[in-house]
Amino acid sequence: xxxxxxxxxxxxxxxxxxxxxxxxxxxxxxxxxxxxxxxxxxxxxxxxxxxxxxxxxxxxxxxxxxxxxxxxxxxxxxxxxxxxxxxxxxxxxxxxxxxxxxxxxxxxxxxxxxxxxxxxxxxxxxxxxxxxxxxxxxxxxxxxxxxxxxxxxxxxxxxxxxxxxxxxxxxxxxxxxxxxxxxxxxxxxxxxxxxxxxxxxxxxxxxxxxxxxxxxxxxxxxxxxxxxxxxxxxxxxxxxxxxxxxxxxxxxxxxxxxxxxxxxxxxxxxxxxxxxxxxxxxxxxxxxxxxxxxxxxxxxxxxxxxxxxxxxxxxxxxxxxxxxxxxxxxxxxxxxxxxxxxxxxxxxxxxxxxxxxxxxxxxxxxxxxxxxxxxxxxxxxxxxxxxxxxxxxxxxxx
Numbered sequence: 001x002x003x004x005x006x007x008x009x010x011x012x013x014x015x016x017x018x019x020x021x022x023x024x025x026x027x028x029x030x031x032x033x034x035x036x037x038x039x040x041x042x043x044x045x046x047x048x049x050x051x052x053x054x055x056x057x058x059x060x061x062x063x064x065x066x067x068x069x070x071x072x073x074x075x076x077x078x079x080x081x082x083x084x085x086x087x088x089x090x091x092x093x094x095x096x097x098x099x100x101x102x103x104x105x106x107x108x109x110x111x112x113x114x115x116x117x118x119x120x121x122x123x124x125x126x127x128x129x130x131x132x133x134x135x136x137x138x139x140x141x142x143x144x145x146x147x148x149x150x151x152x153x154x155x156x157x158x159x160x161x162x163x164x165x166x167x168x169x170x171x172x173x174x175x176x177x178x179x180x181x182x183x184x185x186x187x188x189x190x191x192x193x194x195x196x197x198x199x200x201x202x203x204x205x206x207x208x209x210x211x212x213x214x215x216x217x218x219x220x221x222x223x224x225x226x227x228x229x230x231x232x233x234x235x236x237x238x239x240x241x242x243x244x245x246x247x248x249x250x251x252x253x254x255x256x257x258x259x260x261x262x263x264x265x266x267x268x269x270x271x272x273x274x275x276x277x278x279x280x281x282x283x284x285x286x287x288x289x290x291x292x293x294x295x296x297x298x299x300x301x302x303x304x305x306x307x308x309x310x311x312x313x314x315x316x317x318x319x320x321x322x323x324x325x326x327x328x329x330x331x332x333x334x335x336x337x338x339x340x341x342x343x344x345x346x347x348x349x350x351x352x353x354x355x356x357x358x359x360x361x362x363x364x365x366x367x368x369x370x371x372x373x374x375x376x377x378x379x380x381x382x383x384x385x386x387x388x389x390x391x392x393x394x395x396x397x398x
Contacts, residue, residue: 146266200224233279
């Protein structure tokens with residue numbers, strides 16, 4: 001006989017199923033819930049309608065989180081696209097080439113504002129060739145050792161007044177070479193040869209020693225040359241290697257160096273600037289070099305470095321003291337042979353054609369003078385322009 005349980009009894013309809021009867025345990029549980037709920041009802045004033053005061057309605061506010069502002073999107077397009085009345089041929093399929101029926105009107109660009117012209121630099125006032133051998137009274141003053149240069153009351157500089165007009169202003173498309181020949185005044189023969197054979201666009205540098213310096217200066221100026229003055233400066237092996245009397249020294253006091261500088265400056269007039277003679281110790285000592293450069297700037301002169309000093313501080317000190325500055329790239333006759341000089345001159349030409357500018361320094365040796373004169377004579381047909389040193393200096397005032 002099968003047991004009688006829910007799995008063996010036949011299924012009844014829902015309305016026929018027995019309703020489970022609550023036992024005593026269920027009634028006890030309901031009673032306890034009712035007892036526990038009484039304090040809660042009393043605390044809140046009873047259920048709605050049973051409290052002493054009516055319950056206030058609670059307003060529920062929805063807090064919106066910060067959201068990035070989204071710009072409103074306009075339904076208008078930035079341009080109106082004309083609709084063409086194109087007729088499609090059903091026989092040609094879904095993809096057909098359609099010729100535009102509208103006429104495109106090109107936009108007319110707005111005219112750009114006319115740029116204002118840059119202010120033109122004032123033309124350099126230069127001395128007339130007929131007076132080139134005479135110092136301008138405004139640009140000299142008498143010092144303890146003689147006449148030395150100065151700026152005029154209105155700011156005119158010897159660097160400008162005694163400069164030579166270059167063949168080409170600016171440096172666009174021109175291969176320029178600066179040639180400086182130093183040591184003039186020491187040998188009468190070499191000095192005469194240099195002034196006579198070298199063209200006027202070659203710059204001549206005079207040593208402060210020698211005889212008849214003023215006469216040679218006047219002859220060179222009448223010939224149209226720019227002039228530099230060589231200043232003896234202390235080398236590393238001084239005094240074994242002694243540039244001569246009145247040498248500027250790295251550790252000398254300021255008063256002594258200024259007296260020696262003014263002595264050298266008083267040897268000639270009508271020069272555009274000064275250049276070092278030796279000086280590989282002084283040119284590496286900023287404490288000794290800075291006041292010298294400041295005095296050169298004050299006197300309206302440029303400084304040309306002859307290229308013999310390695311690790312020179314000249315460029316940086318020149319910027320600091322506002323000195324117009326240039327430096328030689330090639331020592332033309334540091335090896336005194338004609339083949340070596342020819343090689344250096346060719347190097348100058350190649351560098352000028354490659355970069356636009358090359359600066360060479362030479363001494364007043366007979367071979368150097370004759371070969372430089374020939375190089376300068378053929379310069380134009382070789383695409384080279386010989387230019388004075390004042391045309392290439394880095395001038396802080398311009």
